Amino acid sequence: SxxxxxxxxxxxxxxxxxxxxxxxxxxxLKGRAFISVANRDKRAMIFPARELAQRGFELLATSGTAEVLQRHGIPATVVRKQYEGEGPAGEKTIVQLIHEG
Structure with a gap:
């Protein structure tokens, strides 16, 4: 309705x-969550990101966001931005990862 x-x-x-x-x-209730926020918003993302990680979600983040998460003890896998293209070892961009599910 x-x-x-x-x-x-x-x-x-x-x-x-x-x-x-x-x-x-x-x-x-499980899976992956992608987080990428502007520098001015990075402090505000710590609590919700920690909650997701504690609930078992794998966090994917762009390099600057992942750095802040990791500095606060929150595990995050760095993913490449679309404009960065694939990495030298074939690392995929976030858009490619989203398309793959």
Whole structure:
């Protein structure tokens, strides 16, 4: 129904989760999460990234973001930005990884 997909709640995070669950089914409980944020937002991503890692998600991040995560004890795999192209050893870009699932 339309009401489910709207995701009504007093808290944005809960409303968003409800909207996604209504539109696409239950949210994933495991898998990979890609994180890439501007320098000004890196401090704000620490808590949610730590939560994802503690829940068993593998974190993929661009180099600057991964560096901040790792500095805070959060494991992250560095992935290449699209404009960087494939790495010298065939490392794939984030766009290629997303296309592969």
């Amino acid at each position: 339309t009401g489910e997909v709207m995701g009504i709640d007093a808290v944005f995070g809960s409303a968003y989760a409800k909207s996604q669950a209504g539109a696409y089914g239950p949210l994933p």
